[in-house]
Amino acid sequence: MSKHTHSFQAEVAQLLHLVTHSLYSNKEIFLRELVSNASDACDKLRFEALNNAALYEDAPNLEVRVSFDKEARTLTITDNGIGMSEQEAIDHLGTIAKSGTRDFMNRLSGDQKADAQLIGQFGVGFYSGFIVADRITVESRRAGLPASEGVRWASGGAGDFEVEAIERAARGTSVILHLREDAEEFLNAWKIKQVIGKYSDHISLPILMEKEEWKESEKEGEPGQMVKTGEWETVNKASALWTRPKKDITDEQYQDFYKSISHDFENPLTWSHNRVEGNTEYTQLLYIPAKAPFDLWNRDKKAGVKLYVKRVFIMDDAESLMPSYLRFVKGVIDSADLPLNVSRELLQESRDVRLIRDGSVKRVLSMLEDLAKHDKHEAAAEGADGVQDVVSAEDKAKEGKYTQFYAEFGAVLKEGLGEDFANRERLAKLLRFASTTSDTPSVSFADYKARMKEGQEAIYYITADTLAAAKNSPQLEVFKKKGIEVLLMTDRVDEWALNYLQDFDGTPLQSVAKGAVDLGKLQDEAEKKAAEEAAEAFKPVLAKLKEALKDKAEDVRVTTRLVDSPACLVVQDGGMSTQLARLLKQAGQ
Ligand code: ADP
Ligand code: MG
Numbered sequence: 266m267s268k269h270t271h272s273f274q275a276e277v278a279q280l281l282h283l284v285t286h287s288l289y290s291n292k293e294i295f296l297r298e299l300v301s302n303a304s305d306a307c308d309k310l311r312f313e314a315l316n317n318a319a320l321y322e323d324a325p326n327l328e329v330r331v332s333f334d335k336e337a338r339t340l341t342i343t344d345n346g347i348g349m350s351e352q353e354a355i356d357h358l359g360t361i362a363k364s365g366t367r368d369f370m371n372r373l374s375g376d377q378k379a380d381a382q383l384i385g386q387f388g389v390g391f392y393s394g395f396i397v398a399d400r401i402t403v404e405s406r407r408a409g410l411p412a413s414e415g416v417r418w419a420s421g422g423a424g425d426f427e428v429e430a431i432e433r434a435a436r437g438t439s440v441i442l443h444l445r446e447d448a449e450e451f452l453n454a455w456k457i458k459q460v461i462g463k464y465s466d467h468i469s470l471p472i473l474m475e476k477e478e479w480k481e482s483e484k485e486g487e488p489g490q491m492v493k494t495g496e497w498e499t500v501n502k503a504s505a506l507w508t509r510p511k512k513d514i515t516d517e518q519y520q521d522f523y524k525s526i527s528h529d530f531e532n533p534l535t536w537s538h539n540r541v542e543g544n545t546e547y548t549q550l551l552y553i554p555a556k557a558p559f560d561l562w563n564r565d566k567k568a569g570v571k572l573y574v575k576r577v578f579i580m581d582d583a584e585s586l587m588p589s590y591l592r593f594v595k596g597v598i599d600s601a602d603l604p605l606n607v608s609r610e611l612l613q614e615s616r617d618v619r620l621i622r623d624g625s626v627k628r629v630l631s632m633l634e635d636l637a638k639h640d641k642h643e644a645a646a647e648g649a650d651g652v653q654d655v656v657s658a659e660d661k662a663k664e665g666k667y668t669q670f671y672a673e674f675g676a677v678l679k680e681g682l683g684e685d686f687a688n689r690e691r692l693a694k695l696l697r698f699a700s701t702t703s704d705t706p707s708v709s710f711a712d713y714k715a716r717m718k719e720g721q722e723a724i725y726y727i728t729a730d731t732l733a734a735a736k737n738s739p740q741l742e743v744f745k746k747k748g749i750e751v752l753l754m755t756d757r758v759d760e761w762a763l764n765y766l767q768d769f770d771g772t773p774l775q776s777v778a779k780g781a782v783d784l785g786k787l788q789d790e791a792e793k794k795a796a797e798e799a800a801e802a803f804k805p806v807l808a809k810l811k812e813a814l815k816d817k818a819e820d821v822r823v824t825t826r827l828v829d830s831p832a833c834l835v836v837q838d839g840g841m842s843t844q845l846a847r848l849l850k851q852a853g854q
Pocket of ligand 1: 298302303305344346347348349357358389391392438
């Protein structure tokens with residue numbers, strides 16, 4: 266069979282260039298990526314074999330082997346998982362299937378550090394091999410295909426790759442890295458074990474390496490060396506982290522596990538690990554990341570929660586385990602009750618899944634409530650009795666985290682108001698806004714209520730495109746004059762989300778840009794009278810204005826809401842706000 270040369274998809278070539286240039290200081294992640302691919306391949310085999318046990322052939326024990334050859338300067342990762350056919354090798358190792366790839370590329374700034382962070386989140390996967398290798402050879406045979414239908418894929422990581430058919434008896438895949446000169450440190454068993462321990466300990470299959478032993482030289486005066494023994498040993502713990510008891514897991518292990526499932530380089534803000542018993546039994550290990558991923562706004566992106574059934578990986582699933590407004594949550598859910606061959610359709614209908622989802626949402630909300638509670642200690646440090654509360658180190662570590670969380674994910678959380686009716690009140694408590702007293706989003710509805718003026722009957726807010734626009738809106742004038750706080754909402758989602766929230770804890774929400782603002786008891790008698798008199802006096806003028814603007818304005822009236830500006834536009838009560846109208850227009854509606 267002849268060799269064929271193929272070009273990488275343009276995005277791959279671009280990504281490869283970036284990978285080798287900006288991930289340099291995180292070299293070792295290539296091993297994590299390749300071991301994780303090997304483990305995914307075994308998961309896929311196990312899954313397909315549920316309906317076709319013949320796929321196991323004569324090798325039912327799934328495993329990953331890592332070996333190196335000092336002379337040839339190669340490092341090889343071999344698995345006996347699902348393998349690839351020739352076409353699959355061309356498709357999977359020559360293109361990037363992820364949605365949002367182009368968008369991602371556009372976000373790269375050229376600043377190595379920032380880009381490395383982004384690329385890490387994107388998950389460079391297989392291509393990370395080129396950080397340490399100037400040539401990669403992949404040999405594979407798909408489970409179920411004959412030995413004659415093996416494939417060899419090879420590339421120097423520039424513009425193209427070669428593919429040829431080979432004979433390969435063993436099912437599965439070998440990835441052979443021809444190491445660059447500056448990556449020789451990986452030709453060392455100790456180093457490899459260290460990296461596996463750091464990133465791949467939780468992989469639930471055995472990762473094997475050949476044992477070495479010290480051998481004295483036969484010649485007098487020459488140094489001895491380590492030689493391979495032909496015997497293989499397991500070098501990872503091979504127990505899924507979430508199945509171990511909490512007390513046996515260190516923070517560092519939780520963090521490393523997070524990094525291995527999220528591709529994030531940074532530690533998560535917080536996590537929660539629980540075994541839930543009752544109607545349905547499951548284990549959840551859920552993380553809140555510290556940074557928003559580049560594709561947070563891509564609503565059909567894969568959710569970060571992986572579903573396992575009795576430790577067998579089933580799928581990365583979106584909607585059925587986590588609602589879309591919590592799509593930033595990463596982690597693992599392992600159910601003891603679902604059937605192994607559960608399909609997506611079945612998941613959506615399953616009562617167990619519904620219970621798991623409800624339980625997981627509640628868990629995430631409690632994590633957030635906990636962070637919110639400990640966000641600021643200055644305020645809470647001195648209790649009513651004047652005695653300083655003792656702040657535990659654990660609580661102290663949570664300071665500032667909610668603010669950080671909110672800056673990254675606050676806008677997504679708001680989607681929950683429209684999406685998750687059952688938890689609307691809990692969500693409302695978690696929201697934070699800028700206001701006429703705070704430029705940063707730090708004001709909760711509860712804070713606002715506590716500061717309400719005597720006689721004030723509503724929570725006032727205004728929506729605008731920017732903070733500056735909100736602050737300078739003429740509609741705020743009367744509120745400023747009277748010293749009434751107004752929440753300033755500038756997220757695109759605010760307008761939509763607030764449609765779903767009529768009140769907070771019994772106090773209605775009122776947009777200052779809608780209808781006639783009724784200041785109720787906040788307006789004194791003299792002001793009311795003056796307004797009525799003015800309305801009367803201006804009647805003829807209003808009639809003329811109304812006639813002149815009849816195609817442009819529904820009504821023209823005298824207002825008490827302005828102090829310095831001569832006029833402003835408002836929306837009728839119950840009408841679409843100007844911001845929402847603009848948003849819909851932008852969206853082409
Ligand atoms: P991801 O793992 O996120 O899909 P990768 O770049 O790591 O992205 O891998 C790309 C694809 O190549 C995988 O989805 C898989 O189809 C294929 N692949 C990579 N490594 C292996 C392997 N060891 N066995 C089988 N298929 C593999
Ligand atoms: Mg991968």
